[in-house]
Amino acid sequence: MVYTLGCTGRIELPVSVDPSNSVSPPDVKFTCNPDVHGTPTALQRLSALQYRNTLKALFSAAPNFDATNVASAQLAKLPVDSAANGYASNDDRLSDVHVQTYYNVAEALAQSVVDNNEVLAAVVGSCAIDSVATDACIDVFLNGFAARTYRRPLTQTERDRYQALNDGTRDGKEVFRSLIFSVLMAPQFLYHAEVEGQAIGKDDAFWVLDPYALASRLAYHFWQEMPDATLFAAAQDGSLATEAGYQQQLSRVVADPRTRRTMKAFYDEWLQLGNITQFVASPAFATFSQDTTIGQPGADHLAAGAAEIEEMAAYYTWTTQGSARDLLTSDKSFTKSSHVASIYGVQAWDGTSTPPLLPSPERAGLLTRFAFLASGTYQTNPIHRGATVRKRLMCGVLLPPPVSALPPNSLAPPASSNSLTTRQRYEAKVVNEPCASCHARMNPIGYVLEQYDALGRHRDQERIFDEMTGQQVNLLPVNATAAPRIVADDLTEVSTGADLSRLVAESGAIEACLARQYFRFTYRRNETNADGCVLERVRTAASTDLRAALLDIANDESFKTRKVELP
Numbered sequence: 001m002v003y004t005l006g007c008t009g010r011i012e013l014p015v016s017v018d019p020s021n022s023v024s025p026p027d028v029k030f031t032c033n034p035d036v037h038g039t040p041t042a043l044q045r046l047s048a049l050q051y052r053n054t055l056k057a058l059f060s061a062a063p064n065f066d067a068t069n070v071a072s073a074q075l076a077k078l079p080v081d082s083a084a085n086g087y088a089s090n091d092d093r094l095s096d097v098h099v100q101t102y103y104n105v106a107e108a109l110a111q112s113v114v115d116n117n118e119v120l121a122a123v124v125g126s127c128a129i130d131s132v133a134t135d136a137c138i139d140v141f142l143n144g145f146a147a148r149t150y151r152r153p154l155t156q157t158e159r160d161r162y163q164a165l166n167d168g169t170r171d172g173k174e175v176f177r178s179l180i181f182s183v184l185m186a187p188q189f190l191y192h193a194e195v196e197g198q199a200i201g202k203d204d205a206f207w208v209l210d211p212y213a214l215a216s217r218l219a220y221h222f223w224q225e226m227p228d229a230t231l232f233a234a235a236q237d238g239s240l241a242t243e244a245g246y247q248q249q250l251s252r253v254v255a256d257p258r259t260r261r262t263m264k265a266f267y268d269e270w271l272q273l274g275n276i277t278q279f280v281a282s283p284a285f286a287t288f289s290q291d292t293t294i295g296q297p298g299a300d301h302l303a304a305g306a307a308e309i310e311e312m313a314a315y316y317t318w319t320t321q322g323s324a325r326d327l328l329t330s331d332k333s334f335t336k337s338s339h340v341a342s343i344y345g346v347q348a349w350d351g352t353s354t355p356p357l358l359p360s361p362e363r364a365g366l367l368t369r370f371a372f373l374a375s376g377t378y379q380t381n382p383i384h385r386g387a388t389v390r391k392r393l394m395c396g397v398l399l400p401p402p403v404s405a406l407p408p409n410s411l412a413p414p415a416s417s418n419s420l421t422t423r424q425r426y427e428a429k430v431v432n433e434p435c436a437s438c439h440a441r442m443n444p445i446g447y448v449l450e451q452y453d454a455l456g457r458h459r460d461q462e463r464i465f466d467e468m469t470g471q472q473v474n475l476l477p478v479n480a481t482a483a484p485r486i487v488a489d490d491l492t493e494v495s496t497g498a499d500l501s502r503l504v505a506e507s508g509a510i511e512a513c514l515a516r517q518y519f520r521f522t523y524r525r526n527e528t529n530a531d532g533c534v535l536e537r538v539r540t541a542a543s544t545d546l547r548a549a550l551l552d553i554a555n556d557e558s559f560k561t562r563k564v565e566l567p
Contacts, residue, residue, distance in 0.1 A: 028508035030515070032533035037206045038558050039528045044192045045098075046220075047089040048081045051190075053225035058148060059109070062122040070112050074104040086517075087269050090524050106184035113180055114173040124176055133166050133175035141179055149183040151226060152196070152212035152235075192216065194562050206563045211235035214560060218249065221522055221554070223258040224265075254551050260318065263550055267313040270517045271366075271392060273306040276376040283470025288378035288463065289455065293339045301455075304337030305371035311336070312366070315355070317546045324514045324542040324549070325505040328365040328393075329498075331358050340370050343456055362458045364498035365505075366393070367449065373456035378465060380454045382426050382446025386484075389445050393504060394486075395513035396441075405434055421462050421476045423447050444482035448500045451480040514549065515539035522553055534558045 046054060052075065055067040068075060078101045081088035113119050117129050123145055127137035142162060147153050154162075162182065166175050187193060194217075196210040209217065215235040219227040231240070231249060239245030253259065268274070279285060279294060279302075293299040311334035316322025322330075332355035333346045341348040344363065346356045358364065366372055367389065375381055390396040401410075414425040426446075430439040453459050464474035481495040486503045494500050504510060515538040519527045527535060534556045542549035553559055 028512045028539075030512070030532040030535040030539060031529070032536045033530075034533060036530045036532075037200070037561070038534075038563050039525070039530045040205070040563050041523070041525065042092065044092060044524055045094060045190055046192070047091070047224070048078055049089070050220055050224050051078070053223075054189075055105070055109070057226050057228075058145070059113075059119075059123060062113070062119040065112075065116075065119050065122075067109055071105045071108045074101060074108050077101050077104075083269060086520050086526070087524070090520065092524070102185060102190060106181045109184065110177045110180040114177045120173070120176065123180070128172065128176050131172050133170075133172040135163060135166070137172075138163055138166055138175070138179070141176065145180070146183045148226070148232070150186065150188045151216050152188075152210075192220070200561065206561065208561055211238060211240040213562075214240055214246075215249075217559060218253050218554065221559075222253050222262055223256065224262055225258070250551075250554055260314070263317060264310055264314065266518065266521050266550070267310060268306075269521070270514075271309060273309055273371060274302070276302055276374060278302070278376065280377045282378070282467060284465035284467045285378045285470075287465060287470040287472060288453075292455065293342070294455075299339045301337070301339050301370065302374070304335060304340045305369065305374060305456075307337070308333075308335040308340060308369060309366065309371050311349075311351075312369075313546075317550065321544075322546050323544050324510045324546060326546075328367065328501045328505040328510055331360060331364050332356070333358050335370070343370055359458075361496050361498045362451075365501035367501050367504070368452065368456075368497040370456040373449065373452045373454075375454040378454050380422050380446075380450060380452070382423060382443050382450060383439065384446070385449045386442035386445035386447075389504065390442055393513055394507075394509040395516050401434070401438075407432075410435065416467065418464055418466075418473050419476075421450075421478065423450050423479060441485060445484045445486075445500065447482040448480050448484055448494055449497055450478050451495070451497065511539045511542040514542045518550060518553065523558070531558065 045051075052068050055071070059065055059067040077097065079093070079095060079097050081091040082093075083091075113123050120128050125137065125140040125144070127134065127140060130137070139159075142154055142159050146162065150158075162179060165178050165182070170178065183189060194209055194213040196213060198210070199207045212232075212235045215227040215231040219225060219231055227235070230252070234240040234245055234249050240249055279289070289295075292301075294301055312327065312330060312332075315332075315334060316326045316330070333341065333344055334349055334355050335341050335344070336349050336351055338348045341356075345359055349355045358368070362368070372388070373380075373385070375384070387398055391398050403411075414429040417425055420428075426443060430436055430443060450462075451458060451460075453462070460478055462476045462478050463472050464476060465471065466473050481493050483491045483493045484500055484503060485491065486500075486507045486509070490503070492503065494503065512535075515535045516527055518538055519531060519535055523531075534553065537556055538549050538553055541552055
């Protein structure tokens with residue numbers, strides 16, 4: 001990652017921030033103009049996760065038939081959605097490999113279904129086993145499996161097209177093989193094709209989603225899979241289009257365990273948990289970590305560290321009414337791992353009783369947890385830590401520096417030294433322009449966090465090691481006092497992680513950043529100034545109730561409507 005290097009780039013501010021002031025923090029409130037109806041939404045394919053989940057659900061009625069297992073060889077070639085644009089679900093690429101995989105999966109599943117009479121009867125109906133496909137049996141298919149695949153009833157034109165496949169040249173099973181293959185290749189299945197609805201006013205490009213599209217939005221956002229039978233029924237009888245019926249279904253969808261699974265994924269991707277997959281193997285790290293359980297059987301510190309943040313987010317979202325600021329200021333330990341708990345000096349949490357308290361004033365909130373502080377090596381990286389706070393928790397945008405403008409070796413990490421602390425080495429590295437002004441907004445945050453070593457252990461002194469031999473060669477006092485300038489004109493100096501966390505919390509940036517991130521996760525695109533109303537709604541809720549912030553987005557106009565770009 002570029003954050004591990006010396007000069008990491010400049011900070012670009014998000015939408016609504018004045019770019020003329022390079023040290024202004026991102027906006028902590030959004031302007032809501034009710035006369036502006038959002039931003040046109042591009043046609044979106046099912047994400048890789050949604051595609052797999054939907055295949056599994058489509059064929060769930062068939063006995064002993066797991067579609068993802070049956071087509072596992074073909075699905076293995078489906079490109080992995082990249083989170084380079086923030087979230088994996090935001091990956092809107094469509095390649096030849098995608099298309100070929102869709103084709104191969106459809107072909108494998110259609111053939112497997114017709115090869116097994118019991119499965120064919122479950123997918124289509126018992127009439128499909130006959131040697132001749134009748135129009136009545138095809139209607140059963142179109143009203144059942146095909147409608148579920150399209151996630152709405154088929155139009156008469158669509159029905160006629162599928163009926164035409166029964167042209168007398170194929171036997172019954174071949175007709176249904178062709179039908180199953182065809183609907184699994186239909187754009188209405190592979191994409192979120194929200195093209196039905198009622199125009200709002202005279203604006204033909206802006207309309208209220210019809211009940212079937214709304215059912216799909218609810219299911220795919222909160223569950224990452226297709227609507228269930230109850231949602232389909234609510235769409236069919238029209239109750240989903242009423243306020244009472246919508247609230248009833250929203251409450252039911254939210255209470256489903258799949259919603260918690262999806263929200264866990266949101267927190268994971270927002271906070272980028274699990275980026276470190278292993279500890280470096282070196283003599284210096286071996287000496288540095290010799291008084292821990294790292295490397296012992298069952299001691300998976302990295303997975304346990306990520307799990308603690310997931311537990312903390314779940315606790316303040318579902319177990320108790322928590323706010324976004326609780327993520328930054330909580331003094332409770334949520335790790336169930338004795339290995340990570342020993343780093344904090346507390347007992348492991350049993351998951352049900354009141355979580356144990358962290359040592360005060362050493363720790364409070366996300367910034368002082370093992371998962372945030374561990375570097376994977378024996379050295380800390382103030383730039384990485386500071387940039388992570390600015391980017392992930394305050395939504396500042398870090399752009400790579402123009403390489404042509406940098407002095408030689410600017411991107412190399414500072415040289416090792418037996419007589420200088422990590423802070424001193426990094427301060428010397430970025431003391432001059434063009435690096436100084438940019439790093440002034442990142443490095444001081446990291447300097448405050450120098451009170452924690454590369455395993456997140458609290459310290460007053462930094463141990464210096466010989467990389468080749470692993471021998472400790474020096475012990476230097478840590479200076480963790482700095483002015484992090486969380487708010488641009490605030491030069492308040494702090495020296496503890498708890499005080500740093502408090503400054504970030506008091507800035508209001510965490511609520512605004514959560515609103516931005518959750519918008520991107522929900523709508524699968526970046527926000528614009530036209531999205532101020534929904535952003536402000538989520539931000540306001542996050543200041544008091546995380547659960548409301550994550551769930552109430554489905555009550556916003558933007559969730560129930562669609563705007564398209566007219567030619």
